[in-house]
Amino acid sequence: MSGSSIISPPISQTSMSPLWCVTVLALAMLSVALEPDWYKRNKETIQKIYDLTVFPKNAVIISEGASAVPEGLFNANTTGRITPVGEFFGFQDSIEYFFGLAPLPRGFPPNGAITNATLVQFTSGCAEVAASTVYLTVSTINRDNSTGPYITTLKQTAFWRFDNTGAVLKYEAWIPSLDRFVGPLNGVLDFYTPANMNNTILGVCAQQAQTCVGNNTVYNSVPDCVQALAAKPFGRYDEAWGDNVVCRTIHVLLTKFRPEVHCPHVGPTGGGKCIDVEYNDAFFNDKFLFGGSGEPFNCNL
Ligand SMILES: *[C@@H]1O[C@H](CO)[C@@H](O)[C@H](O)[C@H]1NC(C)=O
Ligand SMILES: *[C@@H]1O[C@H](CO)[C@@H](O)[C@H](O)[C@H]1NC(C)=O
Ligand SMILES: *[C@@H]1O[C@H](CO)[C@@H](O)[C@H](O)[C@H]1NC(C)=O
Numbered sequence: 001m002s003g004s005s006i007i008s009p010p011i012s013q014t015s016m017s018p019l020w021c022v023t024v025l026a027l028a029m030l031s032v033a034l035e036p037d038w039y040k041r042n043k044e045t046i047q048k049i050y051d052l053t054v055f056p057k058n059a060v061i062i063s064e065g066a067s068a069v070p071e072g073l074f075n076a077n078t079t080g081r082i083t084p085v086g087e088f089f090g091f092q093d094s095i096e097y098f099f100g101l102a103p104l105p106r107g108f109p110p111n112g113a114i115t116n117a118t119l120v121q122f123t124s125g126c127a128e129v130a131a132s133t134v135y136l137t138v139s140t141i142n143r144d145n146s147t148g149p150y151i152t153t154l155k156q157t158a159f160w161r162f163d164n165t166g167a168v169l170k171y172e173a174w175i176p177s178l179d180r181f182v183g184p185l186n187g188v189l190d191f192y193t194p195a196n197m198n199n200t201i202l203g204v205c206a207q208q209a210q211t212c213v214g215n216n217t218v219y220n221s222v223p224d225c226v227q228a229l230a231a232k233p234f235g236r237y238d239e240a241w242g243d244n245v246v247c248r249t250i251h252v253l254l255t256k257f258r259p260e261v262h263c264p265h266v267g268p269t270g271g272g273k274c275i276d277v278e279y280n281d282a283f284f285n286d287k288f289l290f291g292g293s294g295e296p297f298n299c300n301l
């Protein structure tokens with residue numbers, strides 16, 4: 001928080017007039033007095049968003065969908081990019097990413113779920129824009145849903161733009177070393193052994209057989225799915241956006257929300273989502289993604 005950064009007295013001015021000093025002081029006090037309102041508001045909004053990834057709050061959204069997301073956190077048109085996962089257009093798409101992918105404990109002893117969301121870095125230089133880093137602590141979950149031993153941490157750094165009510169309108173976020181996170185999350189040292197990769201394919205195919213049914217069927221059978229996916233590159237989580245298996249492990253989790261939208265992503269063609277994207281296009285299509293100048297994360301001071 002830098003209350004005086006908008007005032008930059010000329011460096012060459014060696015003797016300030018008393019009037020200038022008083023003006024600077026008054027402006028500084030004014031901005032310090034005014035700043036906390038939106039600074040605090042923005043910080044609380046971001047904290048509330050990440051708190052909803054904490055188990056079992058995420059479980060409620062996963063079972064009840066968008067209606068379980070409190071009002072005021074996201075604008076209806078919220079849009080953003082999460083590297084290395086993809087781009088998300090609109091409220092439904094965005095909340096599915098933020099909450100639908102937050103892990104649920106599975107099996108016993110269970111793999112982890114997020115048990116704490118701590119903002120380790122936060123700044124907001126104006127009402128419209130903030131930047132943050134969150135540590136999402138993953139721990140095992142005991143049978144009574146209490147927090148068990150620590151497993152690992154997911155880090156996410158993000159720029160945010162808020163609408164004039166303080167809801168998130170645009171975001172650009174990064175998860176560093178997602179590849180190194182999935183091993184501990186799944187309780188394995190190396191996620192990419194042949195046996196683990198086979199099991200992952202079997203898991204995706206079994207899950208889609210539960211959710212991608214009727215009109216949303218994308219494979220004739222589980223063996224058909226296994227055969228199709230075994231023929232594709234497995235991919236790496238650090239580059240999850242592609243026509244590969246890891247992309248489908250992410251999107252299959254979303255098929256329970258809107259099967260008609262997400263089943264094609266898991267299917268043989270990738271449905272326009274799990275497709276190989278051009279680096280030069282996909283990571284720099286800021287005007288298309290964000291609209292306007294494509295640079296929404298600047299304060300208009
Ligand atoms: C979302 O965008 C549509 C189309 O541009 C617009 O009509 C609507 O008012 C926007 N909603 C919000 C909450 O800004
Ligand atoms: C999360 O961790 C932080 C830092 O260790 C702590 O201050 C906070 O109370 C924790 N929150 C919850 C809900 O446990
Ligand atoms: C643990 O949380 C899940 C998800 O909210 C819930 O379905 C389950 O009943 C809870 N278990 C216990 C023992 O409270």
Ligand SMILES: *[C@@H]1O[C@H](CO)[C@@H](O)[C@H](O)[C@H]1NC(C)=O
Binds near residue numbers: 230
């Ligand atoms: C993985 O599955 C393929 C068939 O899809 C099979 O040929 C191979 O032996 C399996 N490898 C392991 C380690 O299970």
Ligand SMILES: *[C@@H]1O[C@H](CO)[C@@H](O)[C@H](O)[C@H]1NC(C)=O
Binds near residue numbers: 214215
């Ligand atoms: C499939 O879609 C058609 C046309 O939209 C609809 O009439 C039919 O009820 C749907 N079937 C199932 C099983 O969802």
